[in-house]
Amino acid sequence: MNIVSSAEIPQDMQNHFTATYPSHQFRFCNEMEEAKQYIGSADILLTYGEDLTDELIDQAASLKWIMVLSAGIDEMPFQAIKKKGIIVTNSRGIHKIPMAEYAIGMLLQVCRNTELFIDSQRSHQWARGERAGLREISNKTMVIVGAGAIGQEVARLAKAFRMKTIGVSHSGTERSYFDEMYKPKDLTSILSTADFVVSVLPSTKETRGFFREEHFDKMRPSAIFLNMGRGDAVASETIIHALDRGKIAHAILDVFEQEPLPADHPFWDHEKVTMTPHVSGASPEYLPRAMDIFEENLEKYESGETVLVNTINLDRGY
Structure with a gap:
């Protein structure tokens, strides 16, 4: 051959x-x-x-x-x-280990306000007074949209933090490490229970523009939305609108509709957005x-x- x-x-x-x-x-x-x-x-x-x-x-x-x-x-x-x-x-499936590590690591970073303490160290400031804003990720509920190999690995790691894990997949059939499974049509009915919503959706004709304003309207004001699947699963304007209206507390974004992200995009300076340049799957392995x-x-x-x-x-x- x-x-x-x-x-x-x-x-x-x-x-x-x-x-x-x-x-x-x-x-x-x-x-x-x-x-x-x-x-x-x-x-x-x-x-x-x-x-x-x-x-x-x-x-x-x-x-x-x-x-x-x-x-x-x-x-x-x-x-x-x-x-x-x-x-x-x-x-x-080869991305499941680094991407699952990314999801848990970024959620910990945002909930423990790591960025603030790194900045405080650089400016030689003792920022102990900021501890009131710190959160835990343990015993929370995570909704993972896209329950394939990556989603299952995220759910497995989430179990180490005693989280309730809810998965959404095309079939809605039972998957390892998920307490509950649903089909996409059921998503709006479960979002109100989520502390963290993680998207690992691929880019297909069914998933483009998958997350709409109605979904963010159902989320908790304290919820964190993390997208590391494909950027076209949700419009930038939809995320910004949800953040500015207080529908969610924070967005962690590794993927975008346009990459590289334009230098004048509002995500860069938004105080409720944490961004990375499509590196969640990066690994020497x-x-x-x-x-x-x-x-x-x-x-x-x-x-x-x-x-x-x-x-x-x-x-x-x-």
């Missing part, structure tokens, strides 16, 4: 695959501009997904399987891929975990198995 990678793969990983699978021809490239000369004969393509176009899929006469080395696949040319019957798998999934699937594919890990439903886009 001819296996082409448009994603930059470290040399030690390249050496592992060429030594372990000597019957396959590997072409490791640093970008699609280099890889496209081999795509016509590729049986398998490794990519981060955003470098694929309809034209490239048309050129890929032998392509049978695309392994996306990320979880986000919303920029891929699904119709062209579906038309040719190409299997698509992704790296869903990212690529090794993704390549582990690829290798597991490669062995399945070689043996003729038809069900691969993280196979994408091309109609749903996830």
Whole structure:
């Protein structure tokens, strides 16, 4: 088989695959501009997904399987891929550890007002008088919208703080580490119980603009909203309106409708917003975990198995 990678793969990983699978021809490239000369004969393509176009899929006469080395696949040319019957798998689940750590860490930072004490240290001020505003996260209720691998890991860590965990998923079926599960249509009925609302929604036609003003109207004035899924799940104006009207207490945002966020965006200076630049999933373990999934699937594919890990439903886009 001819296996082409448009994603930059470290040399030690390249050496592992060429030594372990000597019957396959590997072409490791640093970008699609280099890889496209081999795509016509590729049986398998490794990519981060955003470098694929309809034209490239048309050129890929032998392509049978695309392994996306990320979880986000919303920029891929699904119709062209579906038309040719190409299997698509992704790296869903590899972000669960860093993203769950991010969620708990950021909630602790906001509730314990860490930013204030860091600023006080830098200015040599003893800010003990500010302790009245400190909050705990233990024994609270967390609603997690998107109860997949990441959502379940967030719920697992939340259990260490004795939280009640409520999940929302497409099916609403029982999931590990959740006390209760609901479908999206039931969300408004449970938001009033939440101290923390965490969104890990992907970007699909069903999830774009998912959170609306009516949802924030149902939340507690003391609630914290955290979005680390996709920025298009909620409009910036909706979040700002909810904060300014006191419908929620704070927003923690790692993802945005437009990235990088424009320098004049009101989020930058909003006193009730804590922002990070889409780094919740960042980890040195990212690529090794993704390549582990690829290798597991490669062995399945070689043996003729038809069900691969993280196979994408091309109609749903996830």
